Amino acid sequence: MRTFRCITHQGDSGLGRKDESLAERFSFSIRATDGAARTGTIAMRRGEIRTPAFMPVGTAATVKAMKPADVRAAGADIILGNTYHLMLRPGAERVAKLGGLHRFMGWDRPILTDSGGYQVMSLSELTKVSEEGVAFASHLDGSRYMLSPERSMEIQTLLGSDIVMAFDQLVKTTDTADAQQAAMERSTRWARRSRVAFDALGNEGALFGIQQGGLDEGWRRASADALIDIGFDGYAVGGLAVGEGQEAMFGCLDFAPGQLPADRPRYLMGVGKPDDIVGAVERGIDMFDCVLPTRSGRTGQAFTWSGPINIRNAKFAEDAAPIDADCACPVCATWSRAYLHHLVRSGEILGAMLMTEHNISFYQQLMAGLRDAIAESRLTAWADQFRARYRGGR
Amino acid sequence: MRTFRCITHQGDSGLGRKDESLAERFSFSIRATDGAARTGTIAMRRGEIRTPAFMPVGTAATVKAMKPADVRAAGADIILGNTYHLMLRPGAERVAKLGGLHRFMGWDRPILTDSGGYQVMSLSELTKVSEEGVAFASHLDGSRYMLSPERSMEIQTLLGSDIVMAFDQLVKTTDTADAQQAAMERSTRWARRSRVAFDALGNEGALFGIQQGGLDEGWRRASADALIDIGFDGYAVGGLAVGEGQEAMFGCLDFAPGQLPADRPRYLMGVGKPDDIVGAVERGIDMFDCVLPTRSGRTGQAFTWSGPINIRNAKFAEDAAPIDADCACPVCATWSRAYLHHLVRSGEILGAMLMTEHNISFYQQLMAGLRDAIAESRLTAWADQFRARYRGGR
Ligand SMILES: [Zn+2]
Ligand SMILES: [Zn+2]
Numbered sequence: 001m002r003t004f005r006c007i008t009h010q011g012d013s014g015l016g017r018k019d020e021s022l023a024e025r026f027s028f029s030i031r032a033t034d035g036a037a038r039t040g041t042i043a044m045r046r047g048e049i050r051t052p053a054f055m056p057v058g059t060a061a062t063v064k065a066m067k068p069a070d071v072r073a074a075g076a077d078i079i080l081g082n083t084y085h086l087m088l089r090p091g092a093e094r095v096a097k098l099g100g101l102h103r104f105m106g107w108d109r110p111i112l113t114d115s116g117g118y119q120v121m122s123l124s125e126l127t128k129v130s131e132e133g134v135a136f137a138s139h140l141d142g143s144r145y146m147l148s149p150e151r152s153m154e155i156q157t158l159l160g161s162d163i164v165m166a167f168d169q170l171v172k173t174t175d176t177a178d179a180q181q182a183a184m185e186r187s188t189r190w191a192r193r194s195r196v197a198f199d200a201l202g203n204e205g206a207l208f209g210i211q212q213g214g215l216d217e218g219w220r221r222a223s224a225d226a227l228i229d230i231g232f233d234g235y236a237v238g239g240l241a242v243g244e245g246q247e248a249m250f251g252c253l254d255f256a257p258g259q260l261p262a263d264r265p266r267y268l269m270g271v272g273k274p275d276d277i278v279g280a281v282e283r284g285i286d287m288f289d290c291v292l293p294t295r296s297g298r299t300g301q302a303f304t305w306s307g308p309i310n311i312r313n314a315k316f317a318e319d320a321a322p323i324d325a326d327c328a329c330p331v332c333a334t335w336s337r338a339y340l341h342h343l344v345r346s347g348e349i350l351g352a353m354l355m356t357e358h359n360i361s362f363y364q365q366l367m368a369g370l371r372d373a374i375a376e377s378r379l380t381a382w383a384d385q386f387r388a389r390y391r392g393g394r
Numbered sequence: 395m396r397t398f399r400c401i402t403h404q405g406d407s408g409l410g411r412k413d414e415s416l417a418e419r420f421s422f423s424i425r426a427t428d429g430a431a432r433t434g435t436i437a438m439r440r441g442e443i444r445t446p447a448f449m450p451v452g453t454a455a456t457v458k459a460m461k462p463a464d465v466r467a468a469g470a471d472i473i474l475g476n477t478y479h480l481m482l483r484p485g486a487e488r489v490a491k492l493g494g495l496h497r498f499m500g501w502d503r504p505i506l507t508d509s510g511g512y513q514v515m516s517l518s519e520l521t522k523v524s525e526e527g528v529a530f531a532s533h534l535d536g537s538r539y540m541l542s543p544e545r546s547m548e549i550q551t552l553l554g555s556d557i558v559m560a561f562d563q564l565v566k567t568t569d570t571a572d573a574q575q576a577a578m579e580r581s582t583r584w585a586r587r588s589r590v591a592f593d594a595l596g597n598e599g600a601l602f603g604i605q606q607g608g609l610d611e612g613w614r615r616a617s618a619d620a621l622i623d624i625g626f627d628g629y630a631v632g633g634l635a636v637g638e639g640q641e642a643m644f645g646c647l648d649f650a651p652g653q654l655p656a657d658r659p660r661y662l663m664g665v666g667k668p669d670d671i672v673g674a675v676e677r678g679i680d681m682f683d684c685v686l687p688t689r690s691g692r693t694g695q696a697f698t699w700s701g702p703i704n705i706r707n708a709k710f711a712e713d714a715a716p717i718d719a720d721c722a723c724p725v726c727a728t729w730s731r732a733y734l735h736h737l738v739r740s741g742e743i744l745g746a747m748l749m750t751e752h753n754i755s756f757y758q759q760l761m762a763g764l765r766d767a768i769a770e771s772r773l774t775a776w777a778d779q780f781r782a783r784y785r786g787g788r
Contacts (some may be wrong), residue, residue: 060740061733062737062742062744064743098714099714104732105729317484318492320492336492339455339492339498342454342484343455346483348456349746349747
């Protein structure tokens, strides 16, 4: 077992304060590897994160349609908050005044916040990108804001984020080579400014850098080397899952994770479908986030070990079976497909609640299955069996 | 303590089956009285109902935006289901095929179902009333249905209702005297047909009659006498809370409950606001239902001991206090008005969930306060104090 620790608060008092004073800022312990895959634990002052980990998305200070206690009961060790949404509403300064994001939303375990860079480009209006940062108008009311590496670090710190993401420039794999290279180079400069700003804020959390470079191995290598030179607690693989397709993404993941430090967590942003996650874990990814389980839950799609089903389908109207007989979640223990079909068809809020809870729990069960398979050196067999059943069920 | 029991299943076996075989179909025990008010317990095979009781409304097989376990944790002993909605979707025969309403929705305690009579007149289209019953078109898809005393009893039995309501004809206090008298007389004939049909179905629940007669003491007396002659397990005061105002309603409640048997529960249908409930309990009512706490929860209104508040109001944007500092609910223990303000303003489902949970819990705390005050012979003081604070807070 390899453990890499970064202790910021050295004990300076007696035994009574030992636990608190020695609380780790951030450490990553790899318990076992299987091929390129790893399983382990990230330890932070607000709790441990078992990896590979799936982080439910809590965009606007809520994992949509779920209470925090149910998110935790489903097995989540960490959730994600969106800087872009929170800076607009309710506002980072307001959240700070109310005691920070954890207290505001009633979640006391780790929270990762994104930098806002991705969503400012995809959601806001009248965006203007310069070396300084991105000026934009809110999609809510048109009021104008500025996001820069420094402001992003400040907002994430005001929110009380445990894992802060460096501010980078959005780039598409379909952009021209020149545009992609220019964005990558700017992202490197912004990553350095993020590091400096983060350190100056005295933030008690961790800072992750984001590797760019599209699908090109050389660019990915250059981006990784530059980020490693700056030094981060963890590294994200950015710029994937933006429409390139699973095959192209896996092609990139065949080399990109290996370019990042083996002793640091690797986070694949915005991924994904269950089979995307399995393939990415096999290629060395440790952390994931995606709106799919929550968003699907609100539109009637449920994930099962035999593939996704649409609960609105008429064939479920009198189906007394649970969503998935092999699911261990409270929804599957209590309610039938017929009941969920009725709720979703009737537009009942409880339908969105229960479908979301099942989906989030299913994702966490998927991650637990992956972790156990890696720990017992049987990942390939587990993944093959998963894929056969998942794809065969459709 | 007076207890009135109706045991249907006599013990016919050894000690091992004693509890089950002696399970009561329906009994009502009055523990204490204070003026016209009473507190006690209704015992049924699916559980006890502490009175005065508030029944959350579970229209379409769900108390909107709440899990059944949270409804129970809030203190509810019984919920209400709507025959009209359930017969249209998912359909009574379908619910029966799936094991009944309790199993379908995951609520194992008593359920009261209304007769469908009120909602068929207020929600459906192309209604045609005859001595046989009411023909109508579904507001969902226009398909045609018939509701009669016999069909209403059949539907409520298919659902597995614990407290079945007799099928009556809707009458408004603003209708002509002739129309009101004719409807009352027809409702009496339908009540008798309901009794006969219910008994023929071998239903294991209880049957309540519904007193009509508008605001007229003589008609109310005639209706009560006719219902008592037929014989029911409990009696509802119908035809109130339909726009006549609190003063007129209380005027009717000064005499109507006293016309009904003292040894049977009295249920005021569709009531109401917290101060409506307090005044009705003072006048001898034992059971209530109303959509107000759930519906208000979805539109941003929260009930407090100092009166209702609209959480969308800008003054709550940075208010770190709970909805009500004197509320014992899990929402008030965890989240601030500022957070709920944010959720409701953002249209988040969690906002509807938490507001509803607080409101349902507040109503149950109101009922518990009433029960305790009656048990300790201090209802008048309690009610006066409640009103002073509730009305003064606005
Ligand atoms: Zn499940
Ligand atoms: Zn409360």
